[in-house]
Amino acid sequence: METKKSLFDNLQNFFxxxxxxxxxxxxITNILAGNDTFVIMPTGGGKSMCYQLPALMSDGTAIVISPLIALMKNQVDQLRAFGGSDSIAHFLNSSLTKSEIGRVKEDVLxxxxKLLYVAPESLTKQENIDFLRLNHVSFVAVDEAHCISEWGHDFRPEYRKIRQVISNIGENIPIIALTATATPKVQHDIQKNLQMSNATVYKSSFNRSNLFYEVRAKRNVLKEIIxxxxxxxxxxxxxxxxSRKKVEExxxxxxxNGVKALPYHAGLDAKVRADTQDKFLMEDVEVIVATIAFGMGIDKPDVRYVIHHDMPKxxxxxxxxxxxxxxDGGEGVCVAFYSEKDIDKLQKFMKDKPVSEREIGTQILKEVIDYAESSVCRRKQILHYFGENFNEAGCNNMCDNCSSHKEQFDGEEHLHQALSLIKQLGEKFDDNHIVNVLIGEDDSHVHHYEHHLLENFGAGKTQGKNLWKSLLRQALLDNYISKDIDNYGLLHLTAKGRDFLENPHSIRFIMNRPMEAADDEDGDEGPKQGGTALDTQLLQMLxxxxxxxxxQKSLPPFVVFQDPSLEEMCTHYPITIDELKQISGVGAGKAMKFGAPFIELIKKYVEDNDIDRPVDMVIKSAANKSALKVYIIQNIDRHLDLEDIASSKGLTYEEILREVESIxxxxxxxxLNYYINEVIDEDRQEEVFDYFRSAEVDSIDNAMAELGSDDYTREEVQLMRIKFMSELGN
Incomplete structure (x- = not known):
């Protein structure tokens, strides 16, 4: 009772x-009793408290092994804030200087x-092992323990040495292993490797009821995300x-497009990453774009959405x-974009790996494909993967599949057919093989086993591949069959499946909606012009x-806005300055200078004609030229000759003029006066300037015809048009 009281007192006083x-x-009670403990608890369940509190209550120092430098820093900062002392928690990793390491060791000795966070790489260094042996270690916490397993999604070889290091530090040191994701296979692997088969296992439900799961076909993905x-x-x-490249893009x-966003990946400097993370935590930045490979040690409770630009591995x-x-239990929307092309890319990455690793990788990836392509409750699929049965009624329409209309079919006869075939073939084949036999697909594998000669070869051809794939997936989720993931994903009948063969009964299955074919990502560059019908009435008004x-301003009309910009306004109906800035050819300067009356007119037009505005506002594409544009502007500010700017970027003179004009x-x-004054004398400048002042259109051909092509080169007229637009229009 006393321990219980002190437990609650410490929880209250410290946290x-x-x-x-x-x-x-x-x-916590189990750890304080000195027992090995294995905790499987989903993200957000409060794992860190499980080792922080007992560490504070125990004699000596607890060692916390964590792979994420960012997460270590985050937790150490929090503990110091709670404890009011910087010595209470430290981390030991490659980011520290010699003198900082000295200070850490002094405080520990x-x-x-009470808590020393160590990266697995630092833990295996002999000097650190020798140092830790001098101290009383209360227990060792292995965070992100799934890194031990080759079947885990984040395998790290140094994690497999942890047991050996702990034995070198001292005898009978209790271990607590913690992970947020572990399939039954990975759990077994962790316990075996850490030699903690007698550990007390605590497994929480993996259901996160507040998260909404959705998978979309990948089309115009950048536009969709924005x-x-x-x-x-x-x-x-x-x-x-x-990829890092996609993160940057x-x-x-x-x-x-006006969103406060920053990239975060392993290629960035450690200081930049730390700053980025702080900005995200302090809400100076709304969105972090990160590589999947780089685990973000973000302990932020109010992330409202997670988007996967690419399906994970x-x-x-x-x-x-x-x-x-x-x-924090509040809103959480999870949207993933799926295309078969991405999966092909991931499979290509695996080609160079050793055979056993490739087999494991292929099986793990297949689960992702099944999940993305299935029409069954997403939550049911996720939880089944982690060895947990779930009734989809409990999803409460919190996934795209449950909240959409589903076509069902009576599957009694089909299930009987599929299970009979699995049994007949000795439970030695995977789902692809079973489907191919049923639909009569005579591929090399089927032929090799002479299964094209079976009486029931092609018996399910009329139902089609989609139905059989869908049926087997749901038979797995409903435990009629099990998949031997260790062994090439072979299908076996469960007791429930055998019983069904003896006593069939009516059963409904959901028909898969095939994932709409995702286009190539050409759509990434934003909308293609000319695809939408123009509103000619509005165009005339504009x-x-x-x-x-x-x-009013004594300017030619093209200086205000050029025709392509007006045409785009007629398909996207911008009604705020921000939206107007998204129209091509309208930068912030032009929007502020000329925008207000145009927005007013469009707004009134939309209301009067009851126009349903397209919600997908035109997206400004980060054409990879934006870095080039910044470079050009900076060098014009430094008064460099245009020829020099062009040659430094491998551009021709015509190309640099085009770039400058678009800016x-x-x-x-x-x-550009510093440059123009060098190449065109003042009288000739004035003549071209006066021409453009009274011109109806900004055509260079018209200008050349009017001014005389013998007197001016095309480039000179173009330069003067740039000067004219810059001075009068901006």
Missing amino acids: GFDNFKGEQEAI SGKT KFVKQNPGKSGIIYCL VAEALTL SMEGYYQETGRAGR KDLRKKIAK VNSGTKLN
Whole structure:
């Protein structure tokens, strides 16, 4: 009773909580009793409390092994804030200087430090082992324990040496292993490797009832992501991409579209990553775009959405990454974009791996494909993967599949047919083989086993591949069959399946909606122009308004807005300055200078004609030229010759003029006088300038015809048009 009282007192005094969450109390009591403990608890369940509190209550120092430097820093900061002393918790990893390491060791030796966070790489260094032997270690906590297993989604070879190191530090040191994602296979692996088969196991439900799961076919993915983020202003979100290049691209596109977003991947400097993380925690940044491979040690409770630009390599990865949403129990939306092309890419990555690793990788990836393509409750599939049975009624329409209309079919006869075939073939084949025999697909594998000669070869041809794949997937989820994932995914009948063969009964299955074919990602560059019908009535009104404003300001109409910009306004109906800035050829400068009357007119037109505006506002594409544009602007500010700027970037003179013109047309003011005065004398400049002042259109051909092509080169006229647009339009 006394221990229980002190447990609650410490919880209250140190962390300010009145009650434990889930099984925290039982876990902590078990550790304090000196027992090995294995905790499987989903993200957001309060894992860190399970080792932090007993460490504070025990004599000596607890060692916490964690693979994430960011997470260590985060937790150490929190513990120091709670404890009011910097010595209470430290981390030991490659980011520290020699003098910082000295300070850490001093605090640990003096007994002031209750928790020492160590990276697995640092733990295996002989000097650190020797140092830790000098101390009283209360227990060792192995966080992210799934890294031990090759079947885990984040395998790290150094994790497999942890047991050996603990034995070198001292005898009978209790171990607590913790993970947020572990299939039964991975659990077994962890316990075997850490030699803790007698550990008390605490496994919480993996159901996160507040998360909404959705998988979308991958089309115009960048546009879709920007649209989603813009529709959720002020909310924190994480976007995962498979490559660093894509991370940079998505972060840049979001920034370009007015979203506070930053990239986060292993290629960035450690200080930049730490700063980025702090900005996210302090809400100076709304969205972090990160690589899947790089686990973000973010302990932020109010992440409102997690988007996967690419499907992850495993269901564990998917579960852990989506699990970063809604850790406070509030809203959490998880959207993943799926295309077969991505899966092909992932399979190509595996080609170079050893055969056993490739086999494991293929099985793990297959689970992701099944999940993405299935029409069954997403929650039921996720939980089944982690060895937990779930009735889809409990999903409460919190996934795209449950909240949409589902076509069902009576599967009694079909299930009987499939289970009979599995039994007949000695339970030695995977689902692809079974489906191919049923639909009569005579592939090399079927032929090799002479299964094309079976009487029931092709017996299910009329039902089609989609039905059989769907049926087997649901038979697995409903435990009529089991999959031997260790052994090439071979299907076996369960007791329930055998019983069904003896006593068949009516059963309903959901018909799979085939995932709509995802286009190539050409759509990434934003909308293609000319695809939508133009609103010619509005176009005429906008041209009249442009004429009127041009007259008031004594400017040619094309200086206000060029025709392509007006045409785009007629398909996207922008009604705010921010939306107007998204129209191509309208930069911030032009929008502020000329935008207001155009927005007013469009707004009134939309209301009067009851127009249903397309919600997918035109997305500014981060054409990879944006870095080039910045480079050009900076060097014009430094008064460099255009030829020099062009040659430094491998461009021709015509190309650099085109770039400069596009910068000016979007509303940025550039002062090119230093250069123009060198190449065109003042009288000739004035003549061209006067021509454009009275011209109806900005055509260079018209200008050359009027001014005389013998007197001016094309480039000179173009230069003067740039000067004219910059000075009068911006």
